[in-house]
Amino acid sequence: MVKRERGFTLLEIVVVLAIFGTFLWIVVVLTADMRAWEKRMPVNYMTHPQISAVVSRLRKDVEDAGAGYYKDVYGDYHMSDKTLIVYTLQALGTGETVVWDFSKDGEVTRHAFTDISGETSKWTAHGTPTFVITDFPIPGHPDSVRIKAYDKDGKLAIDQIFQPRAH
Amino acid sequence: MEQQRGFSLVEVLAALLVLAIVITTTMAMFVERQKRMQAANETILAYQAIANEIEYRRRVPYAELESAQGTFVTDTAILGPLAPFAATVTVAPPQSNVKVVTLSVRWRNGQRVERVSISRVDTGGSGLW
Numbered sequence: 001m002v003k004r005e006r007g008f009t010l011l012e013i014v015v016v017l018a019i020f021g022t023f024l025w026i027v028v029v030l031t032a033d034m035r036a037w038e039k040r041m042p043v044n045y046m047t048h049p050q051i052s053a054v055v056s057r058l059r060k061d062v063e064d065a066g067a068g069y070y071k072d073v074y075g076d077y078h079m080s081d082k083t084l085i086v087y088t089l090q091a092l093g094t095g096e097t098v099v100w101d102f103s104k105d106g107e108v109t110r111h112a113f114t115d116i117s118g119e120t121s122k123w124t125a126h127g128t129p130t131f132v133i134t135d136f137p138i139p140g141h142p143d144s145v146r147i148k149a150y151d152k153d154g155k156l157a158i159d160q161i162f163q164p165r166a167h
Numbered sequence: 168m169e170q171q172r173g174f175s176l177v178e179v180l181a182a183l184l185v186l187a188i189v190i191t192t193t194m195a196m197f198v199e200r201q202k203r204m205q206a207a208n209e210t211i212l213a214y215q216a217i218a219n220e221i222e223y224r225r226r227v228p229y230a231e232l233e234s235a236q237g238t239f240v241t242d243t244a245i246l247g248p249l250a251p252f253a254a255t256v257t258v259a260p261p262q263s264n265v266k267v268v269t270l271s272v273r274w275r276n277g278q279r280v281e282r283v284s285i286s287r288v289d290t291g292g293s294g295l296w
Binding site: 040136144 | 197211219223
């Protein structure tokens, strides 16, 4: 009669560790690969509803820009790489001056003015990255606007060119 | 019949089989999710670059479309994470005064490609602007 002892044999332990170690190794490799990929990619801001709304509204304002397109100064605002002043047409054919203010970190504000009524609307998006505005001169057509946004690691996350459309 | 403690070999094998199926399925789902998220994020970057190049190509005179540069003119810094990549522009032969301009971005050794085509019409004049 064989005397049964408590515990496990070395072979049993080795087999269990091998099986467990295989699964653990798979998880480690997948996690490392995922982290390496995430470090390389910029933050996907376009899935953020407020940021995609900023890009969409800005695109609409520039594409519907009217005669004169941009202004260097309007009220207390001055055109710069953090402030865009554009004269845009509305649905009924009237125009309004829109000031896009990117100067405050984490916020983007759109002010709309008319000469008669003053400021008619103000809309602020929150949780936004750092936007920078530049021009993008196309030979013969120097009216394009380029916006870029960088994530906190300095990676370029948004890069869009807009230009007025024909009306 | 005397009841003994423990599990039979068949029971243990069946339990291991079920466990293996569950773990394998979960791992596969995790990997697939990761791949699709990666592909989606890369696609968004590619389309931003393509959209920018479209804005430029819209302003190239109709007669000069074929002779314009065959690679992207706009800055492709946004495509940095996809490197190495190839951003190209091709113009199909004109049909009925319409030229189709196709902008493509290829990466991962050509395994991934995103492309957008725009139609340019010969207005016969100085353009709509």
